[in-house]
Amino acid sequence: MKLFGTDRVLGKVIKVLMWRNDTGQDLTVTGVVADPPTPQSVSFNAMMRTGEQDKDPDHPSNSHYCQVYARMQQTIDTAALNKTLLSVYTDFKKASFVKREINFNDFYKDGKTPGLKTLSLKDVHGNPSFQISWLEKLKPIIGITAFLLLISVINFVNLATAQSVQRAKEVGVKKVLGSYKKQLVVQFLLESALQSIIALFISIILIELVLPAFNHQFNVELSFWHNEQFSGILLQLLALFVLVTLLAGFYPAWILSNYNPVSVLKGNYEKGLKGVALRNILVIFQFVISVTFIIAIGVMHKQTEFINNKDLGFERGNLINIKSNYEKSFADKISRIPGVEYVATTTQVMGNAFNVPEEVTYKGNKVALNTVTVSMDALKALGVKVLQGRIFSKEYKQDTVNTVVLNEAAAKLIDKNPVGKNYQVKDGPKNHTFQIVGVIKDYHNEGFDKAVLPTLYKVTHLGGSSNTNNLLIRFNTENSSEAIKKIEAEWKTLYPDYPMEYITMNSEFQHVLEDNARFINMIILFSVVSVSLSLLGLFALSTFVARRRTKEIAVRKVLGASNVQIVNLLNKSFLILVVLANLISWPIAYILVNKWLQGFAYRIDMPVFPFITATVISIIIAVLTVSIQARKAAVRNPVTALKYE
Amino acid sequence: MIEIKNIEKYYASKGVKHYVLRHVTTSIKKGEFVSIMGPSGAGKSTLLNILGMLEESTYGQYEFMGEDVTTLSERKRIELYRNHIGFVFQAYHLIDEMTVYENIEAPLLYKKIGNSERKSRIADLLDRFNIVAKKDLFPNQLSGGQQQLVGIARALAAQPSLILADEPTGNLQSVQAEEIMELFRKLNKEEGITIIQVTHAEKNAQYGNRILHIADGVVKDDVQVG
Structure with missing residues (x-):
């Protein structure tokens, strides 16, 4: 259609040239097929059947390799089929070797075997053999996404347990009124389910909004509504929904329903609040992920810079290559x-x-x-x-x-x-x-x-x-x-x-770098998301802690603590977590990034600078985040907190 | 030591002024032991808070140790807290996460007192209040009276010239309350520390040498005792 500018092309004639000095063959268009909306294993612009094996007269000895496709009449066992095919192939090879006077056993003596097998088209499409499989390429992204999801779940758990103080009274009253613990757990689980279903709908809307930009940015073609595996995706989402609800909802629900009604109603439930240690571990975990990302960006940036400025050994400007x-x-x-x-x-x-x-x-x-x-x-x-x-x-x-x-x-x-x-x-x-x-x-x-x-x-x-x-x-x-x-x-x-057809060496060079650049772009995007999620978590947690320590802050102020001292006090408790997270993430980042660097034959030595930068950055932003809350708590008038009720 | 003139405090809500204090004028000399008395909601605590610079009056003048402190910079106020004023609260307000020793130490840290001086002062206080054995316990392991003792020890650690106590015995049984009031009298008599306390009980007020009766935000009576 691009060729003719119209869709009435039946019967039109195209001249087809197979090689440079081919005189060409006139072929008539006999049919038009619809373009499938998704990427194809076998993509083509035109299909022709000449019935001959084409030979380039320049190189008559060239072998032509081609793939053979077969449609089965019914679903069959590929393993059995392979066996039959292999024996047929071996027989054929033996026969051809006899013709070419090669001894079959000689040819295959050193461990080589004649090989031939069928693969179902579905497997070939999703996971092409004879090259790095899709799964292998997608693995880092799957891993990163899982981590992001985990961070979000951690945030939810952290906030929910932090907020649980406010609901403690409700739990106490309900327990006194005769509610079973199980009923309370179900109630809180339902609440988190409701929240995650809302999040699910928002995410679907976001997919709709962001997917075109994402496709454009990373040069891929992903679709949601028109995806052939739409039902599969829906199923995945459903499973994810259940998983997230349980993961995020169960712990807070369990904590909440475990409150002792007597101490809650007496009013001193804040003291009995457990799970502080767990929350600290979760915060550390979040920061380990974030800091690792920041380090990775730093090292990747350095490596990219190194490659971009690397002496190629030849002048790529002003040089073209004609095919x-x-x-x-x-x-x-x-x-x-x-x-x-x-x-x-x-x-x-x-x-x-x-x-x-x-x-x-x-x-x-x-x-x-x-x-x-x-x-x-x-x-x-x-x-x-x-x-x-x-x-x-x-x-x-x-x-x-x-x-x-x-x-x-x-x-x-x-x-x-x-x-x-x-x-x-x-x-x-x-x-x-x-x-x-x-x-x-x-x-x-x-x-x-x-x-x-x-x-x-x-x-x-x-x-x-x-x-x-x-x-x-x-x-x-x-x-x-x-x-x-x-x-x-x-x-x-x-x-x-x-x-x-020709290509400039400059664009060829860019092409060589392209895959890598895409990967780094993705890492940057993910790390921005991960860092902001972690900060969100830290912000909320510091709010909670500042609120929990209101009384202490007021007392200290009355004892003569200045605002700065109060802010420092609150910062210190979080800073320990962040520093700890940094210490943990250094070796992790080292191992992961080193693995990535190993993929390059030409690579930089592991730089120290990104590690230090990541630590400094993480500490600075953590301090800023906590300080916002801590300052608020510090400037509050102590009288309100010290009133006896 | 303290001069207040025409102190007024009101909260404006919907254009209506709700007065808590009206035209309070008084002066408190160094070495006095003053009890502020009056029914609930009379404005006793508000007056104490204003004296302790925890709240600002809406109108009026306040001189503390010859210095106008009606409006005070944050920094100045912190200086006063560190060096001149100690607070004692009805609910003790000890820091739960810290031991008795650390609670007493806190104001000294803010005052930047040297290590050895700090140790000797705390040891001295623990000794005087008979709580040496309890120094490594946490506040919730102590009885109410013991907690208040720690509270007072903490207030005294910085060697203030003025102690402001808001119902210091309000949460205590009478025997413990008597002990605390006895301690206050001793501090006042022997060390010349100025004490201002808010109290309900006539009995507690008798430990001091002056009583300010307040009702509806106005000083009704100012009597010397003893």
């Missing part, structure tokens, strides 16, 4: 365009790296290295830094034959000063000798979670017509868009029907 192979005639044409400095190709560049392992013999030692094939100008186009020797140049005839450049990692592996030395590569019975002419600084071609492999760079003897799908173009002008337009025009004359 195409290197072709001499085309490259020559482009390189004549003003503004273009180098045109080159390589099998290894950020965004599209293809690594070929090779075993070389250096001074009698066998070393496994990664081989990258480049064209003459590739290293210059990337703008890598030369550490020793030289990089490839047209002036040296043998560069296309038997010279190589190593990167730093490889040089470290074999020899500190390898320039001018030789190594051998075994190729069947023959030994090829290569000379090392230079060492370059490691340059990044993958995410920062992976280390730069020890690599040797070789110029292809074919002059760079290899199948890389990378065509690097380095500009030496500020106005690269002008040059790109000209390149596009050249492309049009050569391949009139095939679109030119």
Whole structure:
């Protein structure tokens, strides 16, 4: 529809090109399918059936991998199906090996097994095999959310038990009037159930309001009402509702219904108030979570800064990568365009790296290295830094034959000063000798979670017509868009029907950082929520404590305590909790954040600064929060509290 | 020591003034033991609170030790509490979470008295009031009379020149009450501490040397006793 601007497309003809210099095939649209509203495992813009196996004439030997889907007539046991399939597959393999004169037992002798299995589509969609599963990626978020929920529940328990003093009289009277304890528990549980059901409705409204912004911010597509698993979500919410009600409601209900009516009615229930220790533990727990979050943000920020400013080893500005192979005639044409400095190709560049392992013999030692094939100008186009020797140049005839450049990692592996030395590569019975002419600084071609492999760079003897799908173009002008337009025009004359796709190295770099940035954004959001929840809890608790200690405060004032001393007195009791929480959260944060850092091959040493900052921040905000309440209590006229009733 | 002139106190509600005190004028000299008497709601406690600077009068003048304290900065008032005024309450108002020793120590901490001086003063007080054995107990482990003893010890710790007592024996049995009043008389006679107490009981008032009768916010009678 996007193509034609109308939905009456049946019978229209589209020309389909499978590769760059394909002449194209005219296909007729025979049907239109509705777009499903949710993400798909197999997403497509168009589907066609040609009945032939497509072969790119440039690379007739390329294998095509494809997935096979089958719809079962009825629900069947996948385990049994797998067994049958496996035996069929093994037989087939045996047969094909006979044709290719390979011994079946030889091929699979070292622990390899022929493998084939079916997966139900539902599993594949929710939990794709052969890559990091969704569950694995979602785990930290599930954990964080659980913690947030826990903090909220703790707040509720804390406040409810704190408030229970006010309801103690009601309990006392009811007990005297003959109410069972069980009835009281039920009453209080129902009350918390009512509160959590109201919270549930508010949260549904909030989801409706916030979800679009959330989707936009984190670049995801979540839906609530239109979700296919809507009934499942409802069930989850219901379960959550019951859980929260019990978790949050039971303890206060139990505490309340346990009041001794005699002491309550006599009026000295405040003294008998238990659970102070428990509340303190809960406050500590909340702050442990919050402080851990703050530390995590600090370290993540440092790591991100480190990566953003990290020397990539190549110049990412003014460099684009066209999705195409290197072709001499085309490259020559482009390189004549003003503004273009180098045109080159390589099998290894950020965004599209293809690594070929090779075993070389250096001074009698066998070393496994990664081989990258480049064209003459590739290293210059990337703008890598030369550490020793030289990089490839047209002036040296043998560069296309038997010279190589190593990167730093490889040089470290074999020899500190390898320039001018030789190594051998075994190729069947023959030994090829290569000379090392230079060492370059490691340059990044993958995410920062992976280390730069020890690599040797070789110029292809074919002059760079290899199948890389990378065509690097380095500009030496500020106005690269002008040059790109000209390149596009050249492309049009050569391949009139095939679109030119290119990506700048700057955006590729951003792309590499994207996942990480999203994760950090999420952590920041969660920690803001968690910290404010904890502060809310602390605020309420300090209100309660200030109220409970009104008399003491009044007495102290009359004894000559100043307001500041009173505020300090109240702060001290909370400060101990916050400091304790900090002490507990340091090792926890260290372990968690270290685990996160381990995911990066290039990472900072664990900084101390975020830990100290987090502690200082948490203490300052805790003191501010408590002081608001404490000041209120301190400036109150002591007379009211000291009156005898 | 204390000069008050035309002290008035009223609460305005809906434009109507409810007077608690009217035109109270009196002076109390150093070393006097004054009892303020009168029926409930007469304004005795309010007067004591005004004298103790816990409440401010709506109108009138108050001089304490030759200084105008009608309006007083927070800081000045705290200074007075630390050095010159001790309070004793009907409900004792000891701090529940602290031991007897710590309760007595509290005002000394605010007064920033040195460690050794503090120890000797507390030991002295515990000794005088015969509560040495109780020093590590908490207030709710003591009888009412013992709690009030601690309350008075605490009031005396800072060595004030004036003690303000609001119904100090109101919660006590008569035997204990007598002990407390006897103690007050001794403090007044032997150490020259000025004492102002509010009381219902004529019997308690006899321990002092002057009685102010108050009714409906007005001083009806000012008699010397003894």
